[in-house]
Every structure is written in C-alpha cells, then in structure tokens.
Amino acid sequence: MTHQVCMVTGAATGIGAATALRFAGAGWAVALGNFDDSTREAALAVEAQCRRLGAETLIFDADVGSDVACVKAVETVAKQWQRIDALINCAGTTRFIPHGDLASVDDMEFERVYRVNLIGMFQMTRAAVPVLRESSTPSHSSSVINISSLASLNGTGSSIAYAASKGAVNTLTLSLARNLAPHIRVNALAPGMVDDGLPRRVLGEAAYAEIVDSMTEVAPLKRVSQPGEIADLAWFIAAHAPAMTGQVIAAENGLLLNG
Template identity: 50%
Template sequence: MTSPARPVCLITGAATGIGAACARTFASHGWDVGICTLDDDTRAAAESVASECTALGARAEVVLLNVTSDDSCHAAAATMHERFGRTDALVNCAGTTRFIPHADLDALPESEFARTYDVNLTGTFRMIRACRDLLRESGRGAVVNLSSIAGTAGLGSSVAYAASKGAVSTLTLSLARALAPHIRVNAIAPGYVSGGLPSRVLDGEQLKAVEEKYLVTQALPRLLEVTEVAALAYFLVAGAPGITGEVIRMDNGLHLYA
C-alpha cells in the first residue's frame, strides 16, 4: 500500500529566527519543508536548519529566494513543484528593517520606505501570487503572513517598518477574501520576539536596552520566543480550518498600554 503524501510547507526567511523555528516546527509535525534563504551569505545557516528538519524525518529543500524579484518568487514555487510535487502552505517570514527614531523624519528617506515596502509588503504579495496555483491545487492551501504589533500600534523600529506591517495586515484581509474558498490567508502580529529580526540588526548593548524596555511596557513581563510564533503559525495552517482573514496579536499584552 502506498503511504499518503506528506504535506509540504514553504517558508520564506527561514535561515534564522521565526522562519527557522517554523521550519523545525512543521518538520516535527510530519511536514516536508522548503527553507527559503536570500543568498550564499545565509545559505550555511539555511543548510543547518535543513539538517535539523531532516533529523526530524522531513524532506527539506533549501531554496534561494529574493522576494524583491518576481522571477525569483516564481522560481521558488517551481522548485517546490519539482522537488515535492505540491505546496500546501506558505509562511511568509522574510522581512527587513532599520532602526530609525520615529520623530526624526529627516532620517527616513523615501528610499528606505521603498526598500522596506518592497521586502515586507510587496515581497509577501509576490510570494502568494507565485504560489497561488500550488496552494489551490492542494485542497488545503493556507498562507500565514508575519505582520507585527508595530502595524497596529505605530510602534517598532521605524515609521517605514510600522507602515509596511500595517499594510501586510490589510493585504491579509484582501487576499483572504480574494482567494477564498480554496486558500485561507491569516497573519500573526507579534510584539518583540527574542531571537527575531532585531537580534540581527542591533548590537549587544542596543538589543539589551530594547529587551529591558519591553519587559516593563508589556502586561506580561517576559519575552516572546520564536518557537511560540512558530507554534501559532502551525496551528493556523493545520488546526484552524475555519479561520481566515484574521490578524492575531501575540505581544504579551503590549497593545494594552500602547
């Protein structure tokens, strides 16, 4: 008897942080995974994540992906089709930011707005569009986008980042409507996540100061872990067939005081 095909999840920004945690979480639940990484600078980290997923019994494919290129997004989808023959879920974790004080408007050039939007917002749209047919053919297609509490509260590393994440939340609502009933689309809006994007753009002292600030400005004096966000992403894909068009805050109660 032929065993049923394992479900497959494609994860962008999966060499580190939340994306890497998502790859390990899906692999631990019996999914095969596509681990997207930007370039050769991050390939070793992606290969390490792939090895961890393989050790969990999954098939894992490292996929070079630049979400600012439509051709690259379509090539990633084609690689998934060639390697696995299917894609049942897409988790969009690729993101970028620079820390710029919100009140220093002169320090935020238009080029930074364009760069941030191109990765965080348009890149998310490009990937969903590129994977749309595979997700529809799955019969269980689901997308999880990584938004941020920054997008609902106007907080975060820069005004450009906050605006881009607010747009990701709106994109999620629009595409949940447009792609129904074949593909569900949801988003997670985390607060500060230990091991997330800030840890890759701040030095040690800056990171410590940011973490100390969040510990005293949230209802719960703790830091989110990447594994918690990954667990919610997995639930939205595999355990919530009736949920679409939702943007779920996960911020230790930061929004209560924002």
C-alpha cells in the same frame, strides 16, 4: 508524495527557522527560503535540524523583492513535491530609525522596506497560489500565513517605514483572504518583541539586550516572546483552524493593553 508541504521564506533565522522546525517536527516536508550566501550557513543548519526530525527538505534561494526569484522558488518546490499546502511569509527587513527623525526616512528607505515586507510577500503569494489551490481539498484548504507585527497595530516598531509596511501587510491579508477563498485561507500573525528575531540581526548585542530588557519591563506579562511560540501559532492555523481566514492575530504579551 503523501506528506503535506510547507514553504517558509526567511527560514534561516528567527521566526522563519522556528517555523520550519515546527512543521518538520509535525511530519511535514519543508522548503526553506534562503536569501543569499550571507545566510546560507544558517539555512543549512536549520535544514540539518529538520532532517534530524525526519523531514524531507530543500533549500531555495530567493530575494522575495524579485518577482522572477519568487516564481523560480515556487517552481523549484513544486517540482520536488508537486504540492504546497502552506506558505509562511517570514522574510522581512528593517532599520532602526527613531520615529521622530523624519528627515532620516526618505523615499528610498520606504521603497527598500516595502520591496521586501509587502511587495515581496505579495509576489511570493501570487506565485504560489496556483499550487496552493491545486493542493487544497474540500476537507482541508491550503493556507498562507503572513508575519506582520505589533507595529502594524499601534504604529510603533523599528521605524515609521517598517510600521507602515506591516500595516499594509494586514490589509493585504484581508484582501487575499477574501479573494482566494474558499480554497486558500490567509491569516497574519502580529508578534510583539520576539527574542532572537529581526532586531538581533540589525542591532549589536548590547543595544539588543537593552531593548529586550525594556520590552520585558513594559509588557504586562513581563516577558518577550520566543520564535517557537509564533511558530506554534503558524502550525496551528495551518493544521487545525479550518474556519479561520482573514484574521490578524496579535501575540504581544499584553502590550496593546498599554494603549
């Protein structure tokens, strides 16, 4: 096995799917994380596209909220290729709850969102660390890239629980970067609105279209991002940024300029 290996959670749709395709197109072997039977058809379609690009692939099933599932997923990937060079943590969840509606965000909702967005990200990274460290070389460290959100930087987003979970992702990124160096680099990407991402899966088409129109209007660049743009950043960090670790990189079409 001479190819580098990328492991992507949440690879059936959105940023995760685009990331799998980006690494596949660059000649990496790709392990695609699938949640369950409800996402399997989409994951198989992404895998087929990766194979058409010439990539070696496998699909692993994992609810990242389960530590046992994370450990099993890493074991499956390591058995296939004996290495992991990049872990891209894309799996996420949310519900759309107005930030002012405090009564609708109870402890169960916080725990549900944190279980996937933060704890799951930590568990998958922890499981992969021994393989990532073993795959690292003096000239090229392995890489973990966590998908955060603009919500982590300005307290916006689909709900208070979601924004808080992504803020915690940024802190997790800093702590892991400090403690996994020098063999493993850890960075985060904080996108703003991404077309065809998590909001589309949560909202109906009409409500989703309204949000896209609204975000396009308020963004200084008058656009929303595409999943492939975030995938390009992930690939660049993993493949071409050996000095970068502990960074949270915003890609939000200028929305932070609005204050």
